[in-house]
Amino acid sequence: MSEEKKDLLLEIRDGVSALPFHQFLGLKADCYDTKNRSIHFDMRDEFVGNNHFKILHGGLIATILDTEGGFVLVLDGAWRAETGSPTNPVLIKGGTIDLRIDYLRPGKGKHFVATGAILRRGNKVAVVRTELRNELDELIAVGTCTYLVG
Amino acid sequence: MSEEKKDLLLEIRDGVSALPFHQFLGLKADCYDTKNRSIHFDMRDEFVGNNHFKILHGGLIATILDTEGGFVLVLDGAWRAETGSPTNPVLIKGGTIDLRIDYLRPGKGKHFVATGAILRRGNKVAVVRTELRNELDELIAVGTCTYLVG
Amino acid sequence: MSEEKKDLLLEIRDGVSALPFHQFLGLKADCYDTKNRSIHFDMRDEFVGNNHFKILHGGLIATILDTEGGFVLVLDGAWRAETGSPTNPVLIKGGTIDLRIDYLRPGKGKHFVATGAILRRGNKVAVVRTELRNELDELIAVGTCTYLVG
Amino acid sequence: MSEEKKDLLLEIRDGVSALPFHQFLGLKADCYDTKNRSIHFDMRDEFVGNNHFKILHGGLIATILDTEGGFVLVLDGAWRAETGSPTNPVLIKGGTIDLRIDYLRPGKGKHFVATGAILRRGNKVAVVRTELRNELDELIAVGTCTYLVG
Numbered sequence: 338m339s340e341e342k343k344d345l346l347l348e349i350r351d352g353v354s355a356l357p358f359h360q361f362l363g364l365k366a367d368c369y370d371t372k373n374r375s376i377h378f379d380m381r382d383e384f385v386g387n388n389h390f391k392i393l394h395g396g397l398i399a400t401i402l403d404t405e406g407g408f409v410l411v412l413d414g415a416w417r418a419e420t421g422s423p424t425n426p427v428l429i430k431g432g433t434i435d436l437r438i439d440y441l442r443p444g445k446g447k448h449f450v451a452t453g454a455i456l457r458r459g460n461k462v463a464v465v466r467t468e469l470r471n472e473l474d475e476l477i478a479v480g481t482c483t484y485l486v487g
Numbered sequence: 488m489s490e491e492k493k494d495l496l497l498e499i500r501d502g503v504s505a506l507p508f509h510q511f512l513g514l515k516a517d518c519y520d521t522k523n524r525s526i527h528f529d530m531r532d533e534f535v536g537n538n539h540f541k542i543l544h545g546g547l548i549a550t551i552l553d554t555e556g557g558f559v560l561v562l563d564g565a566w567r568a569e570t571g572s573p574t575n576p577v578l579i580k581g582g583t584i585d586l587r588i589d590y591l592r593p594g595k596g597k598h599f600v601a602t603g604a605i606l607r608r609g610n611k612v613a614v615v616r617t618e619l620r621n622e623l624d625e626l627i628a629v630g631t632c633t634y635l636v637g
Numbered sequence: 638m639s640e641e642k643k644d645l646l647l648e649i650r651d652g653v654s655a656l657p658f659h660q661f662l663g664l665k666a667d668c669y670d671t672k673n674r675s676i677h678f679d680m681r682d683e684f685v686g687n688n689h690f691k692i693l694h695g696g697l698i699a700t701i702l703d704t705e706g707g708f709v710l711v712l713d714g715a716w717r718a719e720t721g722s723p724t725n726p727v728l729i730k731g732g733t734i735d736l737r738i739d740y741l742r743p744g745k746g747k748h749f750v751a752t753g754a755i756l757r758r759g760n761k762v763a764v765v766r767t768e769l770r771n772e773l774d775e776l777i778a779v780g781t782c783t784y785l786v787g
Numbered sequence: 788m789s790e791e792k793k794d795l796l797l798e799i800r801d802g803v804s805a806l807p808f809h810q811f812l813g814l815k816a817d818c819y820d821t822k823n824r825s826i827h828f829d830m831r832d833e834f835v836g837n838n839h840f841k842i843l844h845g846g847l848i849a850t851i852l853d854t855e856g857g858f859v860l861v862l863d864g865a866w867r868a869e870t871g872s873p874t875n876p877v878l879i880k881g882g883t884i885d886l887r888i889d890y891l892r893p894g895k896g897k898h899f900v901a902t903g904a905i906l907r908r909g910n911k912v913a914v915v916r917t918e919l920r921n922e923l924d925e926l927i928a929v930g931t932c933t934y935l936v937g
Contacts, residue, residue: 356537356544357532357534357535358536358544359544383507383508383510383511384511385507385508386508387582388506388507394508394550394553394554395550395583395586396546396547396549396552396553396554399546400545400546400550401546402546403544403545404544432590432593433545433590434762435588435589435735435781436545436549436587436588436590437588437887438585439584439585439914439933440582440583440584440585440586443582456929457889457891462734464735464891479906479931481735481889481929481931483734483735483783483889485761485762584884584914585931587737587781589756589757589783591756591757591764606739606741606779607739607741611911612884614741614884614885629756631739631781633885633933656835656836657832657833657834657835657838658833658836660833661834682807683807684808685806685807685808686808687882688806694806694809694850694853695850696850696851696853696854697808699846699853699888700846700847700849703844703845703846704844704846732837732890733888733890734889735887735888735889736849736887736888737885737887738849738885738887740883740884740885743882
């Protein structure tokens with residue numbers, strides 16, 4: 338990877354972590370290399386969506402999976418682009434078309450990591466599959482996220 | 488509506504507004520009567536998911552629609568139950584099975600209201616359709632939410 | 638409606654009914670006017686997906702709802718176009734991006750009608766909500782269908 | 788695998804292939820062992836959903852993916868059951884709650900195979916992910932199918 342490319346990926350990573358709603362929730366983006374691109378965060382009392390079970394709110398799970406899907410896609414776009422910047426068209430103009438989340442296990446844990454993989458990368462539409470796991474590597478939820486690109 | 492029933496609905500409403508993640512986001516539940524059951528909230532700088540357009544984060548939209556779907560369902564369960572309480576099985580044991588959100592317009596606005604209607608109410612599974620509108624009554628997003636019940 | 642426009646709508650209707658898989662299943666398209674655009678068909682022994690209950694196969698329900706969604710969209714495109722023909726870009730180049738079906742009641746009946754309404758009509762993506770009802774007007778299933786357009 | 792178990796799996800396989808809609812379409816179920824459980828079929832002129840591109844109708848793709856999801860689940864149920872038969876509760880009473888299909892590539896090919904894996908297997912609800920590939924092993928579509936069980 339060229340230094341220029343590496344800098345671009347890190348700039349995107351920081352841009353994603355710095356988005357207002359992500360800062361509010363404490364979501365952090367990470368990209369060690371082109372394969373490892375994740376959104377992670379720590380459990381907080383404010384994230385509870387069910388007082389009885391003390392588990393993550395389902396909407397927060399959807400938030401993380403949508404965020405990870407977009408992150409994966411923007412990194413991929415930057416990686417493919419000859420030149421580029423975080424003011425990349427994908428980052429600015431794209432948007433989520435639809436989002437589908439399957440909740441597989443209660444959202445219990447102290448630390449959560451979302452990962453994703455691109456299913457489809459077209460000129461107009463991209464689809465990313467995402468997963469949320471806790472610190473025990475238990476699969477909490479999966480998402481399929483469709484984005485408008487270009 | 489009996490006074491007892493009315494009290495139950497109000498107790499559920501307050502229980503939903505008081506959930507940690509709802510308090511954190513400032514989501515308010517409202518139920519004027521059995522037909523008007525909504526989740527509403529005001530725009531805040533922290534809710535921005537796209538710095539260029541200053542629009543709601545898609546995950547927040549998913550959060551509100553999931554919350555509204557659950558709220559409609561719990562009210563419906565309480566309404567049907569001969570007796571009941573906010574420690575209703577639905578409220579405690581149920582959970583979202585899957586959630587599908589279609590983003591129709593950018594989430595612009597100052598105040599947002601989510602409403603919903605039950606599509607299916609079975610013994611095991613319920614499906615609720617939800618909508619998010621801004622203060623101009625523009626339809627921002629729709630959701631289809633499937634819940635495990637009883 | 639101009640005569641030319643009327644002819645175009647009827648040509649699209651016949652084109653949809655004539656598609657090989659639609660002929661194979663006996664699906665008929667109908668458009669009396671711009672508001673009434675449906676796909677309808679009669680129950681047949683071959684359509685059974687559960688020998689015990691003698692109900693429609695879920696995949697057939699998905700087929701009808703997808704077909705209705707595309708039909709509504711192509712009619713809408715033709716209606717908006719100044720000029721146009723069934724060799725309309727929408728009809729040829731578009732395609733289903735994703736399809737989500739909620740099964741609400743067993744598919745029992747003698748005659749079924751699918752109807753639909755456009756939720757979003759963008760330059761790149763359109764979303765159509767569809768419904769399937771039997772001859773007793775019971776709601777069997779609903780669909781949300783996302784299409785690539787233009 | 789006991790002979791009794793093997794016979795049960797084969798009986799389920801034959802029961803699935805024999806369902807009226809499956810026979811009508813020529814869908815064949817196969818289970819060589821507990822890991823290889825597929826639905827496969829050959830392209831036919833009647834399956835075309837787009838006259839210009841001569842590709843599979845999207846509804847047929849949904850049909851195969853829904854069928855595969857149910858097949859995987861029934862086999863799994865039979866496998867886990869101490870005793871059992873194709874008149875298994877799952878096979879008779881269960882049903883698809885919802886189905887979501889993502890169309891990734893045009894449905895071109897001569898022979899198609901659907902495979903699936905269980906994401907969630909609860910007492911009330913199960914979720915299966917399915918894939919459709921052509922004879923070149925190209926991924927045509929993926930599905931997420933939610934079923935009522937027990």
